[in-house]
C-alpha cells in the first residue's frame with residue numbers, strides 16, 4: 001500500500017496507524033474483487049478507497065493491535081460459521097426451509113459480529129457503547145446488555161452495510177375517516193411514534209442486524225443474542241432456522257424482493 005492511514009481506532013479509541021480490516025474476514029468469502037458499490041453505504045469517515053474493492057470489502061477502522069487480537073480470537077470461528085452457512089445455502093439451492101445444526105463457537109461468532117459492527121459505524125460509536133467495547137476486547141466477557149440484540153438471516157446474494165441508522169415509525173391515521181370521538185381517542189392512543197437505532201451488515205452467506213432498545217426491525221429476523229451466554233471455549237451444536245432475506249433495496253433492514261421494490 002505504501003501509505004499509512006491514520007485515524008481513531010473504532011474499538012479502543014487510540015489514535016494512530018490503522019490497519020486494513022476485511023469486513024467480514026477474508027476467508028469468510030470476502031477475498032474477491034467487489035464490483036458493485038451501489039448499496040454500500042460507506043465505511044465511516046472515509047477511511048476506505050477504491051483500492052479496497054480489489055481485495056474484498058473492508059476498511060481502515062481498527063488499530064493493528066485490535067485488528068490482530070480480534071482476528072486471532074474470533075476470526076477462525078467466524079469463518080467456520082460462514083462456511084457451514086454457505087454449505088446449507090448450496091445444498092438447498094438457496095432455499096433452506098428447516099432447522100439446521102451448526103457446530104460452532106457461538107461466543108466467538110457473536111463477538112466477531114459485534115466487532116464488525118464497530119467497523120461499520122463511526123469511531124464515536126464506541127463512546128456510547130463502552131460495555132460492547134469490553135465485550136469485544138475481552139474474549140471471556142459474557143455480559144451483554146439485554147437491550148442490545150443481534151439478529152441473523154441467510155443472505156444468498158448482495159451486500160449492504162450501514163451504521164447508526166435511526167428509523168422512525170409513525171402509525172398514521174386519518175381523522176376524517178373516524179366515526180365518533182371515542183374511536184378517535186382510541187386511535188390517538190395507538191398513534192405511537194417509535195424509533196429504532198440499528199446497524200446492519202449483510203454479506204453472503206449471512207446478514208446481521210444490531211439493535212438498541214428497540215423491537216426487531218423485521219419479524220423474520222432470528223435473535224442470536226444468546227450466543228453471548230456461552231463461554232469462549234465452548235464449541236457446540238446450535239440449531240437455527242434462519243430465513244433467506246433479500247437485500248436488494250438500498251435501505252437498511254428493508255427486505256423486500258426485487259419484484260416488490262419494482263412495484
Ligand SMILES: [Zn+2]
Nearest residue numbers: 009012063066
Ligand atoms: Zn484499537
